[in-house]
Amino acid sequence: MRLRPTSEDVTFRDELRQWLASVLPELTPGPAPDDWPAQRTYDTAWQRRLYDAGYAGISWPAEYGGRGASPSQELIFLEETERAGAPYVGCNFVGTLHAGPTIAAEGTPEQQEAHLRPILRGDHVWCQGFSEPEAGSDLASLRTRAVRDGDHYVVSGQKIWTSHAHVADFCELLVRTDPDAPKHRGISWLIMPMDSPGVDVRPLKTLTGVSEFSEMFLDEVRIPVANRVGPQNDGWRVAMVTFGFERGTAFVSELLRSMVLVEDLAQLAGARDGGSAWADQSIRHDLAIVAAELDALWAYTKRNVSRAAHQGSAGYGGSIFKLAYHETRQLLGEVAMRVLGRDALALRDASGGSDFDHVEERLYSLSLSIAAGTAQVQRNIIGERVLGLPKER
Amino acid sequence: MDLELSDDQVALRDEVRRFLAERLDSAALRRCIEMPGAVDHDLWKELGHMGVFGLTVQEAQGGVGLGLAEAAIVFEELGRAAVPGPLVASFLAASCVEGAARGEVIVGAVEEAQPAVVENIDGLDLLLVLRPDGVRKTEPPHGRRLARPLDPLTPVHHVAELPMGEQLGGAEVSARLHQEAGLLIAALQVGLGQAAVSLATEYAKQRAQFGRPIGGFQAVKHMLADAHVWVDVARAAVHAAAVALDEGEGADAIETCGVSSARMVASRAAARATSTCVQVHGGMGYTWEVDAHLYLKRVAVLDVAFGTNGAALEQRAASLVSR
Numbered sequence: 001m002r003l004r005p006t007s008e009d010v011t012f013r014d015e016l017r018q019w020l021a022s023v024l025p026e027l028t029p030g031p032a033p034d035d036w037p038a039q040r041t042y043d044t045a046w047q048r049r050l051y052d053a054g055y056a057g058i059s060w061p062a063e064y065g066g067r068g069a070s071p072s073q074e075l076i077f078l079e080e081t082e083r084a085g086a087p088y089v090g091c092n093f094v095g096t097l098h099a100g101p102t103i104a105a106e107g108t109p110e111q112q113e114a115h116l117r118p119i120l121r122g123d124h125v126w127c128q129g130f131s132e133p134e135a136g137s138d139l140a141s142l143r144t145r146a147v148r149d150g151d152h153y154v155v156s157g158q159k160i161w162t163s164h165a166h167v168a169d170f171c172e173l174l175v176r177t178d179p180d181a182p183k184h185r186g187i188s189w190l191i192m193p194m195d196s197p198g199v200d201v202r203p204l205k206t207l208t209g210v211s212e213f214s215e216m217f218l219d220e221v222r223i224p225v226a227n228r229v230g231p232q233n234d235g236w237r238v239a240m241v242t243f244g245f246e247r248g249t250a251f252v253s254e255l256l257r258s259m260v261l262v263e264d265l266a267q268l269a270g271a272r273d274g275g276s277a278w279a280d281q282s283i284r285h286d287l288a289i290v291a292a293e294l295d296a297l298w299a300y301t302k303r304n305v306s307r308a309a310h311q312g313s314a315g316y317g318g319s320i321f322k323l324a325y326h327e328t329r330q331l332l333g334e335v336a337m338r339v340l341g342r343d344a345l346a347l348r349d350a351s352g353g354s355d356f357d358h359v360e361e362r363l364y365s366l367s368l369s370i371a372a373g374t375a376q377v378q379r380n381i382i383g384e385r386v387l388g389l390p391k392e393r
Numbered sequence: 394m395d396l397e398l399s400d401d402q403v404a405l406r407d408e409v410r411r412f413l414a415e416r417l418d419s420a421a422l423r424r425c426i427e428m429p430g431a432v433d434h435d436l437w438k439e440l441g442h443m444g445v446f447g448l449t450v451q452e453a454q455g456g457v458g459l460g461l462a463e464a465a466i467v468f469e470e471l472g473r474a475a476v477p478g479p480l481v482a483s484f485l486a487a488s489c490v491e492g493a494a495r496g497e498v499i500v501g502a503v504e505e506a507q508p509a510v511v512e513n514i515d516g517l518d519l520l521l522v523l524r525p526d527g528v529r530k531t532e533p534p535h536g537r538r539l540a541r542p543l544d545p546l547t548p549v550h551h552v553a554e555l556p557m558g559e560q561l562g563g564a565e566v567s568a569r570l571h572q573e574a575g576l577l578i579a580a581l582q583v584g585l586g587q588a589a590v591s592l593a594t595e596y597a598k599q600r601a602q603f604g605r606p607i608g609g610f611q612a613v614k615h616m617l618a619d620a621h622v623w624v625d626v627a628r629a630a631v632h633a634a635a636v637a638l639d640e641g642e643g644a645d646a647i648e649t650c651g652v653s654s655a656r657m658v659a660s661r662a663a664a665r666a667t668s669t670c671v672q673v674h675g676g677m678g679y680t681w682e683v684d685a686h687l688y689l690k691r692v693a694v695l696d697v698a699f700g701t702n703g704a705a706l707e708q709r710a711a712s713l714v715s716r
Contacts, residue, residue: 001402001462002395003636009394072394266713278714285703288710289661292654293626299633300626303396310397323622376611382621383614387594390609 003302005072012069013076019053020084030087034210040125040167043090047122056120057096059247064104064116071247071308075301078252088253091164095119095126097250099172102189102242106230111191115170127168129159129192129216130239137377139174140183140236144218146175146190148225153177153190155198155221161371165201165214168194173223178233189235191227198222208363209347248304248314251325255301259294262287262332264356269339277339286335293328297321316386319378326368326375333362396632398466406466412443413474419684422546425477430516431546432478432499441496445471445480446487450494456487460639461573465580465631472584475687477546479513481577481699482521485570489561490519490530501533502574504699505555511536512694514550522555523699528567531558544690574699575652576638579631579659582695586624586659586666589688593617593666593673600675613673620669623662630655651712653705660702663692 005013027046031038050056051065058074060066069077089096100119103111118124135142144157155175165171171192178186192199198221203211230238266287269277277283300321304314336358337344347359369375383389398406416436425431440446448464450456457463464484471480482502483493492498502521503511511520517533536552594617597608607613634655667689671678678685696702 001398001632001636003633003640005394075394263713266710270714284710285706287713288706289657291713292657292705292709295651295654296626296630296658299396300629302394302633303629306395306397309395320622320625323619324626376615379615379618380611382618383608383611387590387608387614387617387621389594389597389614389617390606392609392611392614 005076009070009072009076012073013080016055016077016080017084019055020080020086023049023053024084024086027087036091036164036167036211040091040164043087043092044122044125046087046090047092047096047120051121056122057100059245060100060104060116060120064100064112065120071249071305074247074249075252075305078249079256082253082256091125091167092119092122094128094164094168094172095124095170098128098242099126099170099191101245102172102238103191103229105241105245106189106238108226108229110226111229115191124169125164125167127162127165127171127194129162129171129173131161132158133160133215137374140187142174142176142187144173144175145179146177146188146223148177149222151225152222153188153225153228155190155192155218155223157218159216159218160204161213162201162216163213165194165216166203170194171216174235174239177235181233184236186233187235187239188232189229189238190223191229192221192223196221196223207366208360243318244313246314246318247308248301248317248321250318251321252301255294255297255325258329258332259291259298261336261356261358261361262291262294264354265332265336265339265358268354268358272339272343273341277341280338283335283338286331286338290328290332290335293324293331297325297328300324316382319373319381320386322368322373323375323378323382326365329365329368333365336362396629396636402463402466405463406470409443409445409467409470410473412439413470413476417474417476422475422477422684422687426545428516430478430513431548432513432516434499434516436476437478437483437496437499439496440476441494446483446496447494448484450488454488456494461576461635462632462639464573465576465635468577468580469584469587469628469631472581472691473588475546475585475588475684475691477691478516480581481574484577485574486519486521486530490521493519500530502699503552503555507554509552509555510539511550511552512547512698514538514552515548520555520558521561522558523567523570525564525567527563528561528570529558530561531556544687544694546687546691547694571699572638572652575656575705576631576634578695578698579627579634579652579656582659582663582692583624583628583631585688585692585695586620586627586663589663589666589670589685590617590620590624592684592688593620593670597673607673616669616673620662620666623658624666627655627659627662630658651709653708656705657702657709660692660696664689664696667692 030042057066058069058077062068103115132142146153146155173190173192176186177188198219200217201214203214206212304317308314344359425433444457447456448459452458479501482500486500487494490500493500498518500519501513501517503509505522505524514533520531520533522529534552536550539549542549597613598606600607634652670685674683677683
């Protein structure tokens with residue numbers, strides 16, 4: 001074990017820092033979080049800058065326009081961009097981290113040619129059409145139907161929790177192509193152009209009061225069979241392929257931001273109301289616990305990245321990270337409310353004169369045990385696949 | 394940066410694990426309760442011979458010449474086997490007390506407090522007294538043996554007054570030993586937590602109710618998953634803290650996981666895992682017969698060794714506002 005970086009990693013970090021220092025001052029502040037067209041313009045412009053500088057697709061193979069860098073350099077990239085205050089991956093998330101890697105692994109040469117570089121350049125924005133109103137944790141029970149009609153599928157159904165749908169160009173869509181097969185064996189993975197006739201996107205308001213995601217209604221949408229990634233009825237396996245790329249880096253930016261949040265809360269606790277919150281031992285100790293757990297999760301991230309470097313994947317390390325992280329973030333959110341007192345009664349402007357939206361962060365933390373596999377689903381995964389306990393049924 | 398164990402580290406871990414699995418099964422562990430101070434002198438020499446106490450002592454001085462990373466790996470295994478006795482004190486003494494590294498002289502430790510509660514006295518040859526301004530060594534003091542110790546494998550005495558003894562080092566030595574002790578306590582707790590998760594998981598696979606193994610029920614499965622999650626996270630924290638100490642100034646990282654963080658996270662993980670172990674065993678978990686209570690109690694003993702968790706919490710809290 002060692003924490004010392006290799007000389008290649010030192011060089012990579014130094015060059016990245018210099019580049020960030022040269023480009024970030026030119027950036028304008030980001031748009032309002034619920035102005036999605038402006039977000040798209042902003043996020044894709046940043047993606048294009050990354051591409052031109054050779055920092056897009058850090059972990060993608062070079063043949064698809066990526067950098068082909070090691071997991072440790074991916075970690076350094078995420079660490080340095082976060083610390084420098086660079087824009088987030090934003091609406092490029094699904095393309096660069098999900099659909100793109102899936103097409104790279106399972107797509108035809110034509111699909112790879114058509115989609116991979118445009119994703120890295122920020123030309124194409126993607127969204128994810130996996131969940132349905134009746135298929136949440138039981139994703140494999142999805143019912144959106146695709147009926148073959150010559151060289152097209154005709155797709156009807158409803159998707160939900162589709163982030164960035166109203167500004168996306170393409171959707172990675174899971175559909176049922178064989179209603180008679182066992183549920184995992186009748187699914188296919190399709191590339192759906194979002195401008196296809198019959199696609200209706202309606203934004204959903206989250207409990208924070210803004211629209212982060214949408215529901216999507218599909219009414220006899222015609223999708224070319226050539227847009228299928230992987231064999232027909234093999235879409236469940238294709239959907240699982242991306243999990244095999246798990247390097248344990250999905251939450252690096254958030255984790256580093258969380259550390260800043262807890263430090264800011266400690267400052268606030270000491271400054272507000274004569275420091276009464278900081279004098280409260282229970283608040284002080286809970287902040288210390290959160291800080292210690294974030295330290296531990298940073299160590300765990302490095303462990304995951306190390307494992308990915310050795311074995312090609314962090315295995316179930318991503319699930320373990322997520323289970324611990326949501327607990328820590330939700331504790332942080334509860335302490336934030338105690339520190340802020342009545343300043344927590346408005347999402348903006350109040351927050352005790354802080355630069356951070358602590359109340360919004362607290363509400364956001366509730367999603368961490370739901371999105372991308374609920375905590376309950378993750379616990380089943382750990383219990384069954386890591387500890388070897390039997391399935392419930 | 395690489396937080397996976399090297400091949401040598403895996404070999405070291407496996408060697409210690411294999412030795413302890415054979416040498417100290419549950420029956421052998423419980424026999425230690427009857428030994429003076431609950432210290433098995435033969436086991437101590439065997440551990441000394443394996444280099445457990447002198448791991449970080451330089452080879453020229455008769456040690457193994459490895460780092461705290463290796464010590465953390467070995468101490469996790471000692472925790473996993475719930476080895477009783479003054480393991481951390483003997484490790485700390487290895488570099489400054491003749492015979493300690495070989496396990497021939499058994500050294501305990503206490504932080505100066507009047508009166509003091511001292512562990513394992515009847516099994517000790519020597520006692521280290523750690524104070525903020527220095528470290529001294531004394532003969533094991535006399536005191537009143539307390540009935541019904543929390544951990545049957547950690548007998549305790551009430552000592553009215555600690556002897557002055559002989560100065561071994563100043564404030565710097567004391568601070569360094571404290572740091573190392575905190576790290577090793579965290580490693581022991583990770584091991585105890587792991588032992589608890591493993592014991593409870595095996596039980597949940599065997600024990601059937603309502604016609605199936607209880608580990609199939611999500612109510613049980615999810616408790617075990619959470620216990621496993623935090624033990625695994627705590628292990629990484631301990632490893633990172635150990636490596637950071639070994640590498641000193643040269644460590645990567647703008648932030649390394651400090652000993653106080655590792656200790657807090659390990660303590661909480663071990664407390665969760667061991668109480669989960671009791672719960673998963675149901676009525677049997679509340680008996681003397683099942684080892685679950687031994688793990689749970691040892692975790693509690695370690696929580697108040699070499700400074701308390703409360704002190705670690707205050708240390709981490711203070712660092713939040715000092716920047």
